[in-house]
Amino acid sequence: MPGETRYDVKVRVGESEARVWRVGLGGAPIGGLFSQVTEGDALSTVGAALESGLRHLDTAPYYGMGMSEERIGKVIGGRKREEYTISTKVGRVLMPAGDGPPPGGEWSDTRGLTAAFDFSEDGVRRSVEGSRARLGVWDFDVLFIHDCDGREDEAVKRSYPALKKMKEAGEVRAIGAGLNSHETALKLAKAGGFDCFLLAGRYTLLEQGAMDEFFPYCTDRKIGVIAGGAFNSGILASGGRPGATYDYVQAPPQVLERARRIREVCEEEGASLRAAALQFVLANRAVTSLVIGCRSPAEVEQNARALRERVPGEVWDRLKSQRLLREDAPTP
Numbered sequence: 356m357p358g359e360t361r362y363d364v365k366v367r368v369g370e371s372e373a374r375v376w377r378v379g380l381g382g383a384p385i386g387g388l389f390s391q392v393t394e395g396d397a398l399s400t401v402g403a404a405l406e407s408g409l410r411h412l413d414t415a416p417y418y419g420m421g422m423s424e425e426r427i428g429k430v431i432g433g434r435k436r437e438e439y440t441i442s443t444k445v446g447r448v449l450m451p452a453g454d455g456p457p458p459g460g461e462w463s464d465t466r467g468l469t470a471a472f473d474f475s476e477d478g479v480r481r482s483v484e485g486s487r488a489r490l491g492v493w494d495f496d497v498l499f500i501h502d503c504d505g506r507e508d509e510a511v512k513r514s515y516p517a518l519k520k521m522k523e524a525g526e527v528r529a530i531g532a533g534l535n536s537h538e539t540a541l542k543l544a545k546a547g548g549f550d551c552f553l554l555a556g557r558y559t560l561l562e563q564g565a566m567d568e569f570f571p572y573c574t575d576r577k578i579g580v581i582a583g584g585a586f587n588s589g590i591l592a593s594g595g596r597p598g599a600t601y602d603y604v605q606a607p608p609q610v611l612e613r614a615r616r617i618r619e620v621c622e623e624e625g626a627s628l629r630a631a632a633l634q635f636v637l638a639n640r641a642v643t644s645l646v647i648g649c650r651s652p653a654e655v656e657q658n659a660r661a662l663r664e665r666v667p668g669e670v671w672d673r674l675k676s677q678r679l680l681r682e683d684a685p686t687p
Contacts, residue, residue: 362662363408366643369579371550373496373528375440378662379411380404381583381648385426386419387463392650394426401430403652405439407659413646415444415501416482420458420468424489432491441492444501444533445482445514448473474509476517494526499533499553507539511546519548537565544572551643556584556602558639560591560617560632561610563681570641579643582636591632594618613679620673629657630664638687
């Protein structure tokens with residue numbers, strides 16, 4: 356249940372028929388986010404995630420211009436559907452690089468492809484058909500409208516009706532939006548009809564602004580929240596060491612210092628920062644599930660151990676007393 360750190364269970368997504376595994380694998384890294392991941396390592400990472408209990412697989416056509424979906428598809432192709440749950444995204448359509456905007460610079464290999472925003476019903480359909488071909492699945496547990504910041508009206512008026520039709524037809528069990536902004540997510544939640552949201556990097560040990568309005572709104576209306584980016588793109592995994600990234604760019608000095616202080620509190624109390632970061636997110640009752648980006652089997656094992664690690668209560672007490680964590684933030 357939301358509010359528990361146990362992760363080897365399935366949980367209901369909002370009031371929809373979807374039930375997803377409590378913790379899962381974020382598929383951006385195996386699509387070559389910022390640095391290359393070999394095919395062998397990617398496939399081993401997905402396999403390790405499933406064996407370790409990280410059985411919700413979250414991906415998107417944009418991740419490596421289809422590479423993430425293809426790699427996940429190769430692993431799940433020989434498995435029973437009940438062994439995993441899966442979500443992907445709509446709102447971008449893949450095409451030859453010469454026919455569209457410049458490909459995203461964050462991907463190590465775009466394979467001659469690019470992705471263009473298309474929130475139309477036709478765009479949603481084409482995106483889903485492409486995902487089906489790459490993943491080898493017909494039905495999805497969740498479909499998210501991807502990165503629609505600044506284009507919320509299109510998402511609500513064009514993409515949402517298309518997804519609603521798919522849900523009514525049994526092609527998907529829950530529909531939502533995947534965003535990096537809790538403010539945008541709140542706008543979409545108020546527009547009505549969404550079962551859930553994937554919120555990346557906005558509820559972590561470093562920031563809890565989603566607690567002000569977004570989480571209470573979702574809790575009151577039984578809207579699911581799938582959290583991503585528990586390490587804020589790396590800084591909470593590295594512990595604020597020089598060169599760490601925050602929100603996908605080099606972390607500013609004040610953020611590095613805050614992360615360093617949080618790490619020191621954890622270490623002084625005999626806990627790892629990684630464990631505290633993951634378990635903190637899961638402790639909030641508003642959070643339905645958590646997806647963790649991994650690029651190797653070793654990272655999967657690190658995170659699986661961190662989920663099982665005991666974090667002393669003194670960690671949370673000290674973080675709050677030193678104003679490194681909100682006083683009203685739920686903790687394990």
